[in-house]
Amino acid sequence: xxxxxxxxxxxxxxPLLAMGAVMTLKxxxxxxxxxxxxxxxxGVVCCEExxxxxxxxIIEFITFVLRAVPFFVQLLIVYFVVPDLIGIDLEVFSxxxxxxxxxSAGYVCQIxxxxxxxxxxxxxxxxxxxxxxxxxxxxxxILPQMFRNVLPAFNNEFESMLKSTAILSSIGMxxxxxxxxxMVSRELKQPLAIYLLVALFYVAMSVVLxxxxxxxxxxxxxKVKA
Amino acid sequence: MxxxxxxxxxxxxxxxxxxxxxxxSLDIARDQITLFxxxxxxxxxxxxxxxxxxxxxxxxxxxxxxxxxxxxSQKERCQLIGFVPQAYALFPFMxxxxxxxxxxxxxxxxxxxxxxxxVDELVSTLEMQNLLHFFPHELSxxxxxxxxxxxxxxxxxxxxxLDEPTSALDPDNTNLLIKIIRRLKKEGKGVIISSQDMYFxxxxxxxxxxxxxxxxxxxxxxxxxxxxxxxSKLGRFLNPDERPEIVPFERPEFVQx
Numbered sequence: 001x002x003x004x005x006x007x008x009x010x011x012x013x014x015p016l017l018a019m020g021a022v023m024t025l026k027x028x029x030x031x032x033x034x035x036x037x038x039x040x041x042x043g044v045v046c047c048e049e050x051x052x053x054x055x056x057x058i059i060e061f062i063t064f065v066l067r068a069v070p071f072f073v074q075l076l077i078v079y080f081v082v083p084d085l086i087g088i089d090l091e092v093f094s095x096x097x098x099x100x101x102x103x104s105a106g107y108v109c110q111i112x113x114x115x116x117x118x119x120x121x122x123x124x125x126x127x128x129x130x131x132x133x134x135x136x137x138x139x140x141x142i143l144p145q146m147f148r149n150v151l152p153a154f155n156n157e158f159e160s161m162l163k164s165t166a167i168l169s170s171i172g173m174x175x176x177x178x179x180x181x182x183m184v185s186r187e188l189k190q191p192l193a194i195y196l197l198v199a200l201f202y203v204a205m206s207v208v209l210x211x212x213x214x215x216x217x218x219x220x221x222x223k224v225k226a
Numbered sequence: 227m228x229x230x231x232x233x234x235x236x237x238x239x240x241x242x243x244x245x246x247x248x249x250x251s252l253d254i255a256r257d258q259i260t261l262f263x264x265x266x267x268x269x270x271x272x273x274x275x276x277x278x279x280x281x282x283x284x285x286x287x288x289x290x291x292x293x294x295x296x297x298x299s300q301k302e303r304c305q306l307i308g309f310v311p312q313a314y315a316l317f318p319f320m321x322x323x324x325x326x327x328x329x330x331x332x333x334x335x336x337x338x339x340x341x342x343x344x345v346d347e348l349v350s351t352l353e354m355q356n357l358l359h360f361f362p363h364e365l366s367x368x369x370x371x372x373x374x375x376x377x378x379x380x381x382x383x384x385x386x387x388l389d390e391p392t393s394a395l396d397p398d399n400t401n402l403l404i405k406i407i408r409r410l411k412k413e414g415k416g417v418i419i420s421s422q423d424m425y426f427x428x429x430x431x432x433x434x435x436x437x438x439x440x441x442x443x444x445x446x447x448x449x450x451x452x453x454x455x456x457x458s459k460l461g462r463f464l465n466p467d468e469r470p471e472i473v474p475f476e477r478p479e480f481v482q483x
Contacts, residue, residue: 122313125280125311126311126315126316128280129304129308130333130377131303131333132329132333140332144319145318145319
């Protein structure tokens, strides 16, 4: 293929792949928000200092199940089974962010729980002696230290979420991988080039994610030496 | 005055009971320095943890002016008792200034400006003026301790509790600490200290409780009676002339094969 054909090929494929990448990012941001909020709440409730009778064991069991069941199976359950069970119509996008958010929440819960437990008990005691209640201690003293400790683990988890979005193509979500698959099946030529471009988009998104994580890490570590 | 009445603390782990405090009754007056002395594991720190309510699962009662201390609100409690733990436990992501000002804002509801002003008012008494913008890891042990004392004092507690305050201090910093504690006493604060440092104990001596296996085995008030029998347990602890000599380590002879 000569240069003009390559340019024409890129001119046709890049905008479509970019649209797919935008959709992937949308799913990632929404899913990560669900996972982040749920994971922190679950992690806090399961940590040693806060454990609530009856509630913590139930949440520990739920997060165990979320981690034990493969993401693909969870996706199928959320998209095909749950809407039938409760009689609602769940769109592909909603099912995708719900499934990816819930699955990741199980892992984020463990990261948060371990991050809080790793902070020495003397920090809780010092805050208590100074008159902080548990909620204030958690928000003002423990969580800022926890975030600093677990930022690399958070980065890992959200990178892994980015890769998991490719599985959403199986329920017809028009994200980056699905877009590439559609183009290959429509044109029936240049599959290598198209999939390489898809891979490049994933690498670019990973670079951005890493850059953001490094920025936060630097901002937090600037103040405190490990 | 703090009245401790039949205080016992028992910890259970793997069905084994360990008695940390055993039926202790005593009174601790305001504007006085009170020392809990004893060897490691004698119950000094447990005593301070109960007084500061970090340890709550004790038997017996601790009263302040006739009121059970465990019924005080968080705010009342922190203005009655300030606790400086052995490891100081400064918040590592905050500067000394924020370590000191944050409790004022979060617990007593001060504005940021008022909290910083209050820190400024007290900082010179502990010789910390030049260290306010440093982070805990940038300070020496003695400086960290003074920061922790400043943080506790800013809440204006009636009693200040210091757990093993000299365990990581050199003689200069120990003398500075003694100066600070004496000044606090003059200002009307009660200071309650746990220690096994004999030099520090002799310098500080006022009302002393000697603990062994969770029990008070001897009490002595140096302000009433400066003389202490060398034959008593406390006397032997403070004047350890008769302690067994440490046998020097003998290098074993190598045997040539």
